[in-house]
Amino acid sequence: MNNPTRTIISRRSRPAKEPLSKDIIVKTALELLKSEGSSGLSMRKIAKALDTGPSSLYVYVTNHQELSAFVLDAGMESVVLSNEEGVSWEIRLYETLHSYLTVLMEFPGVAGLALNTIPIGPHSLALTEYILERLHEAGIHSTSAAWGLDLLMLYASSVAFEQASRAENGTTLQAISASYRSLNDKQYPMIASLQSELITSDGEERFRWGLEAILQGILQRQSKFGI
Amino acid sequence: MNNPTRTIISRRSRPAKEPLSKDIIVKTALELLKSEGSSGLSMRKIAKALDTGPSSLYVYVTNHQELSAFVLDAGMESVVLSNEEGVSWEIRLYETLHSYLTVLMEFPGVAGLALNTIPIGPHSLALTEYILERLHEAGIHSTSAAWGLDLLMLYASSVAFEQASRAENGTTLQAISASYRSLNDKQYPMIASLQSELITSDGEERFRWGLEAILQGILQRQSKFGI
DNA sequence: ACCTGAACACCGTTCAAGT
DNA sequence: ACCTGAACACCGTTCAAGT
Numbered sequence: 001m002n003n004p005t006r007t008i009i010s011r012r013s014r015p016a017k018e019p020l021s022k023d024i025i026v027k028t029a030l031e032l033l034k035s036e037g038s039s040g041l042s043m044r045k046i047a048k049a050l051d052t053g054p055s056s057l058y059v060y061v062t063n064h065q066e067l068s069a070f071v072l073d074a075g076m077e078s079v080v081l082s083n084e085e086g087v088s089w090e091i092r093l094y095e096t097l098h099s100y101l102t103v104l105m106e107f108p109g110v111a112g113l114a115l116n117t118i119p120i121g122p123h124s125l126a127l128t129e130y131i132l133e134r135l136h137e138a139g140i141h142s143t144s145a146a147w148g149l150d151l152l153m154l155y156a157s158s159v160a161f162e163q164a165s166r167a168e169n170g171t172t173l174q175a176i177s178a179s180y181r182s183l184n185d186k187q188y189p190m191i192a193s194l195q196s197e198l199i200t201s202d203g204e205e206r207f208r209w210g211l212e213a214i215l216q217g218i219l220q221r222q223s224k225f226g227i
Numbered sequence: 228m229n230n231p232t233r234t235i236i237s238r239r240s241r242p243a244k245e246p247l248s249k250d251i252i253v254k255t256a257l258e259l260l261k262s263e264g265s266s267g268l269s270m271r272k273i274a275k276a277l278d279t280g281p282s283s284l285y286v287y288v289t290n291h292q293e294l295s296a297f298v299l300d301a302g303m304e305s306v307v308l309s310n311e312e313g314v315s316w317e318i319r320l321y322e323t324l325h326s327y328l329t330v331l332m333e334f335p336g337v338a339g340l341a342l343n344t345i346p347i348g349p350h351s352l353a354l355t356e357y358i359l360e361r362l363h364e365a366g367i368h369s370t371s372a373a374w375g376l377d378l379l380m381l382y383a384s385s386v387a388f389e390q391a392s393r394a395e396n397g398t399t400l401q402a403i404s405a406s407y408r409s410l411n412d413k414q415y416p417m418i419a420s421l422q423s424e425l426i427t428s429d430g431e432e433r434f435r436w437g438l439e440a441i442l443q444g445i446l447q448r449q450s451k452f453g454i
Numbered sequence: 455a456c457c458t459g460a461a462c463a464c465c466g467t468t469c470a471a472g473t
Numbered sequence: 474a475c476c477t478g479a480a481c482a483c484c485g486t487t488c489a490a491g492t
Contacts, residue, residue, distance in 0.1 A: 019456080043485060054485075056457055064485060065396060115385060116392045120406045125415055132417035146424035151437050155378075158342060158385035165343045169292060179347045188352055190359035197373035209448070210378050217444030221436070246475080270466060281466075283476055291466060 020050065022060040026070045030107065033071065037168050038109025041071065065117075072113040073121025079103050081130045089137040094211060096130060097156050101207060104160035108168055111160035114153075128153075138215075140222055148218040155214060159207060173199065247277065249287040253297045257334065260298065264395050265336025268298065292344075299340040300348025306330050308357045316364040321438060323357060324383050328434060331387035335395055338387035341380075355380075365442075367449055375445040382441055386434060400428060 028049050032040035043064055047054040061067045082095035104111040119128065131152060135145045177199045185192035200206075255276050259267035270291055274281040288294045309322035331338040346355065358379060362372045404426045412419030427433075 115389050118403050129415045129417050143424050146421050147436055154385050158381050162342050176345050188356045190356050194373050197370050209374055213444030213448050216447045217440030220443045221440050
């Protein structure tokens, strides 16, 4: 098959422009999202990055919202489903959701999509399946498992969304603490007395705290009511 | 001072246009949000509703984001802080957060703002103070109270946001259940087996379930670690 | 079958000019 | 001090026209 006389068949001179495809559109969109934040996810910018006009994209994607759903799922590809041997379901769940959070924060804008979009792409489904497996291991079944899944993903997504959108808006912690400090402590005594606790933000520890609170809540509700 | 000869001084003929003010801008914006969804919250539409050009708004508001923050707080005015006598902190908290959820869903778009924006307006602060009071009653203090507050508000806001944005996108429950039904149950056995539970959606009951799970989680973490 | 240009109906924001 | 018009730099989407 490998005829030596045809050695220099050379890469057949590629057309100046590679043809478009859903795949490279989604990939380009994801890169733009990473480099420019959620304003990078615009039909026009994606088109420009691909050296074409916005109308060209509509051959591969029916509208901006559908593209967003694809981008979300593509982003989910890099979530690591923790699968070490001999590690408790709880730790594996935490590690995985932490990875999910990290991915969402790496691509600002994807977090918004995660709340907007029904996660039915293959990578999202893999994550969903994984979480349900861990809950099953924990003895959480049926309605508790379904609603618990929802609660856990909602938690991680909204933490990421809150974080990302405040970062994009340039909301500094200082601005928040300044506004709390200026409060009338007669009118808002609880807020005033909890000032420093409200501002504290080791994100990592806080995220874990919330996750464990939710998990314990789910477990306890289940054992109490046997739902 | 009241000279009878000047009786018919009459309401001095008002100018054809009432002067603008931050107040009526915010009120108009809130109405548009209610009637048109989150796309109603645009400088141009608000201006048109006030029969002026968009540039006029910038006298009273520095930009769209600041206006959004005002609108969010104005929306919070109608949250009912449950204050019946002899009712447990838990029920009062549930009722109040349910009212918060209802308000957020009545104004689609406000839910997004609640996640975007630091809630430092007077009505938001009143709600914050109220929740901290109830947590205090429940014996939840310090870091647990601060983080618990955050978790509860994040929960209600994100449930509303998810609901509202799916409503705006026209995502039907049927679409979701159809996509779950079409799944390969070898690849996603857990999802397949929990199909009906995943789709179930008595919003009310589900919201309450999540809220109680979170509260129990907070209470238990506190008693366990004494944070 | 795919790509393009031009157009339509929108955005937020600025700024010189008017009263 | 307030309001206006016009402009700038953006959006998503459509559609007739080209290859």
